[in-house]
Amino acid sequence: MxxxxxxxxxxxxxxxxLLASACSSGNDQHGGKEAPLETKRKxxxxxxxxxxxxxxxxxxxxxxxAWRTSTTACxxxxxxxxxxxxxxxxxxxxxxxxxxxxxxxxxxxxDKWQAExxxxxxxxxxxxxxxxxxxxxxTGLSFTLASSKPPIQIAVTVASPCYQPAEGEDPANG
Numbered sequence: 001m002x003x004x005x006x007x008x009x010x011x012x013x014x015x016x017x018l019l020a021s022a023c024s025s026g027n028d029q030h031g032g033k034e035a036p037l038e039t040k041r042k043x044x045x046x047x048x049x050x051x052x053x054x055x056x057x058x059x060x061x062x063x064x065x066a067w068r069t070s071t072t073a074c075x076x077x078x079x080x081x082x083x084x085x086x087x088x089x090x091x092x093x094x095x096x097x098x099x100x101x102x103x104x105x106x107x108x109x110x111d112k113w114q115a116e117x118x119x120x121x122x123x124x125x126x127x128x129x130x131x132x133x134x135x136x137x138x139t140g141l142s143f144t145l146a147s148s149k150p151p152i153q154i155a156v157t158v159a160s161p162c163y164q165p166a167e168g169e170d171p172a173n174g
Contacts, residue, residue, distance in 0.1 A: 037086060040163040042071060042171040048139055049091045049158045056143065056156060057095045059112055060105035064156065067093040073172035074162035085165045087172035091158040099151030102129035106145060106154070110134075129154075 046069050057064035074086040097105055103125040110123050113134045122133040122144075129147025136143075140161040145154050165171055 037162055037164045039166055041166040042087075042089070042169055045089050045160055045163065046091075049089060049141055049160065052136065052139070052141060052143065053091065053093055053156055053158060056109055056145065057093075059108045060095045060097060060145075060154060061101060061108075062095040062097045062105075064093050064095060065153075067091065071171035071174070082162070082172065085170065085172050086162045087165060088162050089158070089160040089171070091156075093156045094148075094153040095156060096153045097151075099128050099147075102147045102151050102154060103127065106130050106132045106147075109145060 049069065050067060053064050053067065069089055069091040071087050071089050074082040074088050076082070095105070106123075106125050106129075110120065110132050113120060113132075113136075116136075118134040118136055120132070120134040122131055124130050124132075129149075129151045131144065131146045133144040134142070142159045144157045146157075147154055
């Protein structure tokens with residue numbers, strides 16, 4: 001496997017690990033395993049995720065493009081699907097940037113997150129890009145930024161913790 005292929009594999013594995021850990025059932029909530037799940041409206045979680053994604057894009061130096069979100073029932077550590085309405089959100093977008101701007105963009109976001117007290121779980125840059133993953137302790141939202149290969153854009157992914165649905169909503173089922 002080439003050096004570039006190994007780096008790409010590390011980036012994909014980091015994204016998969018972040019999404020899997022962020023979407024597990026209530027064990028990753030702000031208060032720990034025994035804390036009750038927060039009740040959230042889908043629109044509020046989507047707005048918070050979009051706002052943070054827009055801020056990331058602004059720091060990176062480009063527009064946020066192709067934003068989309070989806071919600072699903074929370075999944076437990078052993079793959080069991082919650083049947084009580086617990087749900088989580090995943091979001092995806094990208095920021096188009098010239099390849100020589102990727103490392104500086106990731107560094108700018110990293111420095112901002114560090115100053116704001118984010119829990120940074122991965123940070124690696126090379127001349128042509130890198131990866132950055134972190135969790136905002138205030139919202140519980142987890143983000144991963146990863147350079148594409150070839151470096152034409154930075155992928156932005158977000159995962160929320162699990163929430164109880166607001167009255168009248170059923171985000172776990174679509």
